[in-house]
Structures are given as structure tokens and as C-alpha cells.
Amino acid sequence: MDSKHQDTNNTELIANNEELENYFRNTVIPQLFVDGNLILRKFTPPAMKQFQLSSGDLGKHISELTVQIRFPTIIQNILEVIETNKDMEKEIQTMDHSWYQMNILPYVIRKSNQTNGVIITFVDITSRIETLNQYEKLNLEYQNIIFALSHDLKGPIHNIKGLIGLLKEVKENDKEETNSLLDSMGKSIGKLLKTIEDLTESTKKKTGFAETSERVNIQNIVEDVLVGLGDKISRSKAKIHTDFQVSELKFSRKNIRSIVYNLLGNAIKFSEKIGQPEVWIKTQNLGTYILLTVKDNGPGIDKGKQKAIFNPHTRLDQEVEGTGLGLFIVKRMVEDLGGKVEVESVFGEGSIFRVYFKQETIHQKLN
Secondary structure, eight states: OOHHHHHHHHHHHHHHHHHHHHHHHTOOSOEEEEETTSBEEEEOHHHHHHTTOOGGGTTOBGGGGHHHHOOTTHHHHHHHHHHHOOOEEEEEEOTTSOEEEEEEEEEEETTTTEEEEEEEEEEEOHHHHHHHHHHHHHHHHHHHHHHHHHHHHHHHHHHHHHHHHHHHHSOTTOHHHHHHHHHHHHHHHHHHHHHHHHHHHHHHHHTTTOOOOEEEEHHHHHHHHHHHTHHHHHHHTOEEEEEESOOEEEEOHHHHHHHHHHHHHHHHHHHTTTSSOEEEEEEEEOSSEEEEEEEEOSOOOOGGGTTGGGSTTOOSOTTSOOOSOHHHHHHHHHHHTTOEEEEEEOTTSOEEEEEEEEOSSOOOOOO
16 A cells, blocks of 8 residues: 555544544533444543543443443443444433433444444433333323222212112102102212212322423423434434424423423334324424424324324324323323323324423523
């Protein structure tokens, strides 16, 4: 190889290293660059904070870092991605009980088209997992309430029905028996009302974990979610369009991320079935409400099934993965803080979800 060619290769290598270094220096997400020999070569500042990494860890084998990362199968996962040259996405929990969405992406050298390591991204989803767990627990508690409602109300209702039948058979001049039956009906009705009152109070208590509202930047939330959905977006070649007419709103930070994640994840997941997904995200200031709109080019929803999608464990397409809890959770989160959720859809023509966040103040618009 002549010196001129060698100089060109060195220049390209230096440029690539500087580009990678600059990317890692300015990324707000914990990320690691591990080479093909499983040596840690670079990491972002957030990774230093999150996993207690230091400059002394550079050049170490990834196995020496498992104490900080606390995820036992990370080495096997890295090797699998290098071998298959395919992205990997999974939810993991570290020993400090934090949850992350981990994405392992093959690092491909463009010139040789060979995988020479991986980029590992960690998105903190602890709050989303906690919220999902809370709402799943809430859903189970509501199911118990429904069962209790069915059981506890049947007795008084059947009793009242029977007493009415007996009352019809009582002779007009038998006031004593009439009064006795009416007294029994009054007691049954009283028990019925008390049961309803207890169940109503129970449902109020069980929704007491709703998050306190705070001022959040919706654009940052969406960008964070798009990073979390990076694997799905890449795999499906989804096109995402954004129009942030409002930059800030007042809502629970944890809950709004979960809402955005559910809506965008669904839009991509269902649209992918019929072709390349295309999703439009928009925010508008309506005065009393901040409106978040998520529109997709997916298969759409039959009009007769549009209300059912907000019910727990409702799955319109059994071939698409999911628990059927996502939209139920979205609706509960929004309504718990005075908002509302609407869907507009034509079967075969995509769907539009509108989320109205109740606001007390008007927030700034992006220029």
C-alpha cells in the first residue's frame, strides 16, 4: 500500500473517530460502544452517571463492568447481535430495581460492511413500568369490584323482587302484612344503597395514586420516546412527522411519557402490518386544553369497535402482540387529571387519536 493511500485511510479513520466521539459527547441517553473483542471503547456522560463508569473503565472487557451494569446476560446478548448483525431490544431490570429499555445495535464499518462491535443504548423506563404495574393492579381491583357488585347486589335485588311479588298477593285489608313487607323492602333497599356507596368509595380510594401535574416539555418527551422506539422505527422504516405548535404543558411527566409511548407504539405496530408506517404528531393550544394528536396510516378501526378499544384487555387483532391494556391506561391517566381522549377512524384509512390535556395556563408556542 502506497503512502498516499495509507494517509487517506488514516484521515478517514480519524474523521470517523472524531464523529463518533462528538456523537457520544453530546448524547443525553446512556450509551456504550463495545468493540468486537467486547472491550469498552466509549461511553456517554449519562452512562458515566447511571452506571458509575469512569475513564479508567475504557479498555476493559465488558465482563469487568457487569458489577456496575448489573445485567447478567449482557455478554451473550452482545455476541448474538455481532453474530447475527441484527438489532436486539429488551426490557431489563438492574439490581437497584431500575428498569431500562436496552437496545443493542450492530456497529458496522461502512467500507468493509463488517460488524465491529455494538452500540448499547439504555432508556430509563422505570416510571413507565411502575405506572403500568399500578394500572394493571388497578384493573385487577376493578375486576374484583365488578365481581363484588354482581354478587352483593344480586341478593338485595332478588329479595326486593320477591317482596314485590308477595305484596301483590296480599289482600287489600291486611295492612299488618303489607306494612311488614314494605318494612322488609325498605331494609333491602337500604342495604342496596349501602353496598353501592361502599363500592363507590372504594373506587375513589383506588385511584389515589394519580401523579401530580408539573410543567413538562412535550417535544423532549416525544424525542425520548422515539429513541425508545428506535428499533421498531428502524425495522419498519417508519416515517415520523412532528408539528409542535405548543412546547410545554402541565401534566405528570411519568404519565405523559407512557401516553405518548403507547400511542406512537400502537401507530407503528398496527401500521406496519399493511406497509410502511407513517405517523403524524401534532400539538395545539385550545385554551382550556392542550391537544396532542397522533395520526397514522394504519388499517383503521371499525366504528362499532372504537369504544371497545378503551376497555381493559381488549385486543382487536390477536396476531399483533400486546396485553390490551395500553389505551385503557391512556384514557385513565388523562381522565384522572380532567382531560379526555377521542378516536376518529375509518376502517382501511388509518386512525387519529386526540388527547386533550386539561390546562390552567396557556403555554408558549414554538417559533
